Amino acid sequence: MPTILAIESSCDETGAAVCCDEKILSNIIASQKIHAQYGGVVPELASRAHMQNIVPVVDTALQRARIQLQNIDAFAFTQSPGLIGALLVGTQFTKSLALALNKPLIAVHHMQAHVLANLIASPKPSFPFLCLTVSGGHTQIVLCESPDKLKILGETMDDAAGEAFDKSAKLLGLPYPGGPLIDKYAGQGDPNAFHFPEPQVPGLNFSFSGLKTSILYFLQEKTKEDTKFVAKHLNDICASVQHRIISILLHKLHRASLITGIKDICIAGGVSANSGLRKAFKELGDKNRWNTFIPAFEYCTDNAAMIAITGYYKYLSGEFSDFSVSASARASW
Ligand code: KG4
Ligand code: ZN
Numbered sequence: 001m002p003t004i005l006a007i008e009s010s011c012d013e014t015g016a017a018v019c020c021d022e023k024i025l026s027n028i029i030a031s032q033k034i035h036a037q038y039g040g041v042v043p044e045l046a047s048r049a050h051m052q053n054i055v056p057v058v059d060t061a062l063q064r065a066r067i068q069l070q071n072i073d074a075f076a077f078t079q080s081p082g083l084i085g086a087l088l089v090g091t092q093f094t095k096s097l098a099l100a101l102n103k104p105l106i107a108v109h110h111m112q113a114h115v116l117a118n119l120i121a122s123p124k125p126s127f128p129f130l131c132l133t134v135s136g137g138h139t140q141i142v143l144c145e146s147p148d149k150l151k152i153l154g155e156t157m158d159d160a161a162g163e164a165f166d167k168s169a170k171l172l173g174l175p176y177p178g179g180p181l182i183d184k185y186a187g188q189g190d191p192n193a194f195h196f197p198e199p200q201v202p203g204l205n206f207s208f209s210g211l212k213t214s215i216l217y218f219l220q221e222k223t224k225e226d227t228k229f230v231a232k233h234l235n236d237i238c239a240s241v242q243h244r245i246i247s248i249l250l251h252k253l254h255r256a257s258l259i260t261g262i263k264d265i266c267i268a269g270g271v272s273a274n275s276g277l278r279k280a281f282k283e284l285g286d287k288n289r290w291n292t293f294i295p296a297f298e299y300c301t302d303n304a305a306m307i308a309i310t311g312y313y314k315y316l317s318g319e320f321s322d323f324s325v326s327a328s329a330r331a332s333w
Helices: 033-038 043-065 084-101 110-119 161-171 179-186 209-225 229-260 275-287 305-316
Strands: 003-008 013-020 023-031 074-080 105-109 129-134 139-146 149-155 264-268 291-293
Touching (some): 003 084, 003 305, 023 305, 074 110, 105 110, 105 305, 110 139, 110 305, 129 229, 139 229, 161 179, 161 209, 161 229, 209 229
Antiparallel strands (some): 139 149
16 A cells, blocks of 8 residues: 655646545645736746745645655656646655655656546546546547556647636636636526537547637627627626537547447546536436546646556556656656
8 A cells, every 4th residue: 555645736736645545645735826917827936836835735745644754655746748847846856855765756747647537536437438638738538548558539739628718718807717717607697698619620639729719709899889798798708608618528528439439438637627517528428328527626627636646556557767757848648
């Protein structure tokens, strides 16, 4: 029963988690509020905030788990992808801990970890399963044959689903990150109030840049007629935008299930926290007799528990890194 300490620092959340066997004993996240005033994540500020947060976050994770540092069997960290300065803080910190305590080091790919967040709770999906991973930087349909055998079947050709939410929110004058706010307002709105077109993209790939442009033109036209249009119709606009993003995602996921014949299907990543997507995904699953899986809210957006569970599976298969490993802004898996 290995006990693993995991660290996540790929973007603007500093996370540390402890797992023992498959059980998450603690999962601590320090969110960086500083970026909101700039309308997006400022990489240098993110690195500096990770530097400030990492020691207290790791200390708290150990305390909550009631584990002493010397009882940790292996140290896992997010190696890629992400902001290089942010990744470097977590990478170097974890390497130092593993080196000082003479314990194994486990490098984890952030996108693999989002998928494996679905293995934290029970019941778990059976292999092979499909996962729609939707985050601020990625949109992928992944075929997961085992914890370490993952294949991307389709991905976005431009913006990620999270970016589509955040950029739409920005056009509506909402602060960053706008995804959760669109979710909130959409809950009070009519998803069929306004029509935004669905792009025709071949295969299992996605595109969201056309949606952003059509929202921009729509708002320009409407605010010319009535300068208060957005304020008057915010809930309906949010519901209609959210409805279209969800339909783009779920049409491709449905197609992936038909092509592969796989019916154990998960969603993951920050956008899987979206209440409309969670509901529509469950409904589609029930209609098609899928076994559907969604991580708990705290394991959807960036967190270290997903790094810990991935670290656990890598520990079992002896996939350790040597100390020459370095952070990488973009690495395949
Ligand atoms: O996975 P994540 O925390 O970080 C990345 O790896 O990118 O995803 C962040 C993204 C942001 O774009 C954020 O707006 C979006 O997830 N997000 C949401 C919701 N919660 C987070 N989008 C829509 N509805 C939500 N409830
Ligand atoms: Zn992420």
